[in-house]
Amino acid sequence: MNKKTLDLAGIYPPIPTPFDSDGKIATLALTENLRRWNQYQLRGYAVLGSNGELVLLSEQERLRVLEIARDAIPLDKLMIAGTGCQSTEQTVTLTKKAGAIGADAALVVSPSYYRGLMTKDALRAHFHAVADASSIPIIIYNIPSCTGIDLDAETIAAIAEHENIIGIKDSGGNVIKMAEIGRLTGPDFQVLAGSASFLLPALSVGAVGGILALANIAPAQCLAIRQSFLDQEWEQARQLQMRMIPPNTAVTRRWGVPAVKAALDMLGMYGGPARPPLPLLSNETKQELRVILRQAGILHEGKPQDDNEDR
Amino acid sequence: MNKKTLDLAGIYPPIPTPFDSDGKIATLALTENLRRWNQYQLRGYAVLGSNGELVLLSEQERLRVLEIARDAIPLDKLMIAGTGCQSTEQTVTLTKKAGAIGADAALVVSPSYYRGLMTKDALRAHFHAVADASSIPIIIYNIPSCTGIDLDAETIAAIAEHENIIGIKDSGGNVIKMAEIGRLTGPDFQVLAGSASFLLPALSVGAVGGILALANIAPAQCLAIRQSFLDQEWEQARQLQMRMIPPNTAVTRRWGVPAVKAALDMLGMYGGPARPPLPLLSNETKQELRVILRQAGILHEGKPQDDNEDR
């Protein structure tokens, strides 16, 4: 089977799940944010990823977010649903429901709690059981910064043998491994960069795109890096890549989901609070973030978009 | 307040959750296993810990296990309920329900998914929010082999400032840190060893007992190590400690929960299957496990208890 039945090439924001001041899902804000992002040439969205706070939502909330998002996402854009749970059975169940709601693919994070027992064979069995049961294609999700486990190229290749497992989002940042994955799995298997800091290096070793926290707040810039690469406008791609590293670090490794949300607030979209134990950003950190966004050309001074940020 | 209102000193098995061949909770087996363990001078039980496969159960299943266990645990033994979830709110909810069901204390594992943001302050806020909301005392659960995070002594001491947080189960095995915890928190804060391999070393630097996977299959031996220590029968304690290291390694680091369950089967209790992605033990591994248990004096040849193991 050709795994490229579903062509993943492109840029995706892993969208945050907005909460209101009572901690409930802010459904209108979710729809409104998507309306804004829909104006860009994004390939689609990852819903319920790490930035979507999947692990902090009840099952009911998860389904609700998928339903609202699907309604707001045009059919020509992909909805990739995060469905990975610690148990195989729970993952199967959530993946099936996501498919029924209309997700185009499922993003399945590696189970990590019993990490000492998660051998290549155990992980292969887990992912294959999910892929067997799923009507939609599966994308492996490797995110060592959250799971504490970094899937190696051999394990990924073993998992990728299943015809319904069509790609990987790799957030580890090891471009050597990305190239190695390409070599071990063949050209059909699609690699997506998991962080904007290494988008261009990843493209340079064969990745087809990226699911990028930064694409929530700088979709145009992320798209431009990839387009310049495709156009062989190499120097332009490189300069933009370099410019995006400080804001990307800010909304990932340094301050994470709360910073993505704060940045959305600053940009006049809806960010709102993250759920505890995710921390609140201090005012000092917000101010530092604002400076970083301005220096990167993501936020512009004096724009009305600033009005909204102190909600 | 005196944190020793609830005296934790003693030995606890972190009991496995038994499943039948359809993967449903085997309620009678749970009751029957507890009847067997109740014959020992155990201080109580940890229910829904890592060995209880907490992260692989639905919320409904979790409450069902607590209810059945409470019915089968005499009131003079403690029921410690594992209630730690990734979100603060979910942890609060499950802890309250556990208290309502009759748990004597809650064992709260450190949230780990957003590990990069789990600073001392964030963890402190999480545990204090749970402790504020809970009617039963809280025990911190540090298990780096599952979470990939090893709480340091300073963080533990900061969390321990709350009067309703009375102790810690530390599975990390760093006895220097255990002693440091004792020094930083004062004598009221109770440290429990999280693995039988370092029970005696832990007692030697101030631990008051242990929650030990090995106590599921060798309760008498685990109790004897502690009793010999209390009786200052030092050499006896040491020899028994050394003898328990191979079987403990077998049911923890090497083969984990599936091996605890297989060993219960070999001993004529109910083990049964673990839930995927936890792997099945191969027949070779089972045979190796059997040899280890015999050499350690936990399993005896030709006993009728062997009959049951191939169910």
Place this chain on the structure above:
Amino acid sequence: MNKKTLDLAGIYPPIPTPFDSDGKIATLALTENLRRWNQYQLRGYAVLGSNGELVLLSEQERLRVLEIARDAIPLDKLMIAGTGCQSTEQTVTLTKKAGAIGADAALVVSPSYYRGLMTKDALRAHFHAVADASSIPIIIYNIPSCTGIDLDAETIAAIAEHENIIGIKDSGGNVIKMAEIGRLTGPDFQVLAGSASFLLPALSVGAVGGILALANIAPAQCLAIRQSFLDQEWEQARQLQMRMIPPNTAVTRRWGVPAVKAALDMLGMYGGPARPPLPLLSNETKQELRVILRQAGILHEGKPQDDNEDR
């Protein structure tokens, strides 16, 4: 001062130190190998790096290797001498002697034995003391696979403040960090990739070249990757980069210095034995290596160059 007084841009093999069958330095082989490499458009050589077995040589041997190499290296090519020792004083002494022998720059590995005390301030003081005393420019050498320490971008930037510290060889493979170094230090500070597996990704975020074990056995291919990049022949660069990953892994992470030497033997140059505790390659491993080199187009069947390999 302009740190580009010495322009490092280009490709360098970190040449191995050849030993004869008695374990003595094979001086003629060293000269002969350099004669072969001199036919390529390499920018120069790193002598006494990790591949040069610096840490396994006596001081007398180190100076001898530098002298022989300098004689055999044309003046239009750079000789970068590895001079990093555990003590500051020893490093100063060896750096001065290397300068007197005619090295163009010194490659100073971060001291690592007292790693717990090697704070940013301690490392900065070490490198600045060496840079103060040295008549030749200093290149920082970050190689976590040997030192067990990965200098972070902030530490590197602090060290780079000294005007006589002009660049870094970074073998860590974290291209995000490479870009961050560029951002923190300014355009004068020159970054060299430390392994061929990420040469193209490194160039894409601002590196000016590389010191590459693979360049010992595949100089033409390493040069071609960089040239294609400079010519904006992007697809060609990418394909060659991908093709070089398996042989590079073979002579670095998998089998290291002994494999570089075995490959040189296979290519009709002089490899010879590495010094213990570096292991001998088994015949099976040599055969596997040969296959990898052939598949990558580095070794060609039936060439007379094969005759020499069983010396």
Place this chain on the structure above:
Amino acid sequence: MNKKTLDLAGIYPPIPTPFDSDGKIATLALTENLRRWNQYQLRGYAVLGSNGELVLLSEQERLRVLEIARDAIPLDKLMIAGTGCQSTEQTVTLTKKAGAIGADAALVVSPSYYRGLMTKDALRAHFHAVADASSIPIIIYNIPSCTGIDLDAETIAAIAEHENIIGIKDSGGNVIKMAEIGRLTGPDFQVLAGSASFLLPALSVGAVGGILALANIAPAQCLAIRQSFLDQEWEQARQLQMRMIPPNTAVTRRWGVPAVKAALDMLGMYGGPARPPLPLLSNETKQELRVILRQAGILHEGKPQDDNEDR
């Protein structure tokens, strides 16, 4: 052969190498320090260990320190000489010279620079080559905090098969592993704790003593922990063990060799400066150290021993 031909049981300070204000070896200070330590019932001394700054000394200096120390150490106390270098040949040479000078045993740290290639087989070959060539017994030295490598129990057992390899100093602090070593190697193989923080736990799983940085500044207390253990005065041992943790942390993990030396100065012995890149202690740190030593009962207020410390 009985490995207990040389009985290692007891306590050893790993003595620092004193330098004068010009950075030369302070030979009289070395002799005088040993005269002070000789008053205690120590089993002997480790000379040229990590605290002896072995890696910062020239070969000539190493031999000089061994000669002076041997002259000042009574024949009924053991002199264990640190002789581990990165190369097998250098280690053999230094070990032979140490034996000729009169060392009773050699402490050989695991080579670590080519860590990726230091398999069990490679390390076994290295240690066995040294043991074959040496007239004095060999003690394995495992110190992950310096080498970045933690030898596992299986590797240690494989190395220990050689009859001239009689024991290990393990500074890793994993008491489970210590017990495992005992089980895998048999009772003849002697385990020495490598840090005072886990002396009692180590004794409790079979260690015969310790080479303890703290024994430089608190020999009486270190001896008393072991003696109480031998006398089965368990509670006394435990209390003293707990009391020694803060000062031990101060002179090991927190501030290392410079703190051992500063503490010696405070106690009226000779500490003096450490060699760069080891840092100087700030006055604030010295003051903090002084408080820790006083609280632990190692330093007493108003004693003339304080006069000397600001030399």
